[in-house]
Amino acid sequence: MAELGLNEHHQNAVISYMRFARSKRALRLKTVDSCFQDLKDSRLTEDTFTVDEVTEILDGLKVVVHSEVESELINTTYTNVLLLRQLFYQAEKWYLKLQTEISDLENRELLEQVAEFEKAEFLSSGKRANTEISKPKLAPLNEGVSELLSKEITRLQEENDKLKARLKTVEVQATNALDEKFNLERVLKDLEKAQGNQETKFKSQETADLEAKLATLKADFEKSLNVSNENQKSLEDNLIATKHDLLRVQEDLLLAEKELEKKFQETAAYRNMKELLTKKNEQVKELRKRLSQYEAED
The missing domain is CATH 1.10.287 (Helix Hairpins)
Structure with a gap:
């Protein structure tokens, strides 16, 4: 339909996920900024520092920022896994087997295409500012052990x-x-x-x-x-x-x-249908045999 080659329903789902990812990214960046601001407010209260004190301050900041970035990367991975789980869950309900191409995740051309798509959707003049994207719920699978x-x-x-x-x-x-x-x-x-x-x-x-x-x-x-x-x-x-x-x-x-x-092959309907097909085949053979005799006489 558009830049990503998806229909309207699937493209709206992609936009919804990108909006969620942008909000999480902005929140994490604010957290990282607050780490630096907290350091300025709590530690940078003196006019001069020794080399050991500066090293100590940077080491402490490194621990905090490393923890925040690692937490966000882990959370992003888990979020993507849950998204894939939803798609696979729907596919398995209809006995489908989806395939993924991991190499495409590092395709620079595709990544730039997604970046352009995001820029067009969220940084434009707000052409979809008032558009409400439907969020269909996954139908539960209420059957025995699966439930x-x-x-x-x-x-x-x-x-x-x-x-x-x-x-x-x-x-x-x-x-x-x-x-x-x-x-x-x-x-x-x-x-x-x-x-x-x-x-x-x-x-x-x-x-x-x-x-x-x-x-x-x-x-x-x-x-x-x-x-x-x-x-x-x-x-x-x-x-x-x-x-x-x-x-x-x-x-x-x-x-x-x-x-x-x-069990279906053992049912009476299946056997009757098989016998009927066998009789029809025999009749066809007999008709062909008679027809060949007539052709030989002509």
Whole structure:
């Protein structure tokens, strides 16, 4: 129909997905910008910094930005997988097998074509600003084991989303813990410089409290990471088991189809039709034989 070579319905679906991707991309860019702004507001409060302090600040910023970018890339991958799952789900309902060409995902000409399509759709004078794109719902497959598997996959996806949110919270806590650690280390350095040779006499309680607090934060952070890793491993095991169950169900459906075809061949209607065709073939042979005799006499 247009630039992408799709009909109107499919092109509207592509536009809807691109709008969703643009909003997610803009939100993530705002998050990255806020990381730099938070760094400016919280750390860049002095006129001069040493090389070690600048290195420390950049390392902390690197951890935060790396986490944000990695989270977005992972989320984009999962989102694309869910989109493919919707398409394959509809195809399997009608016993279709879709094929994908991975090499086309790096085709520069096609990528530029998509970029031009996006620019024409979202950066133009707003020719589709008031257009509402229909969002058809996938029809559920309410048949036996397939319905149970669908519910189980939905439950696992919800659990996966909860784990992602929890992991995000842990990452934020870890970032806060690192910032607090840097602040505590700076306080310790200031105390050591101020106390000098009298460190043994005046350090005592305050420094001990700071060290204890730092140790507690480190232990909590390691504990949170361990819990997150265990939950992630459990989720992966559940997804693998569900995939195996789905493959077994597909095999059962194929066997059932073959069995149904076999039973149809054994029905009386099928046998009667086969006998009728056999009689018709014999009659045709007899007529041809008679016709050949008449032709020989002529």
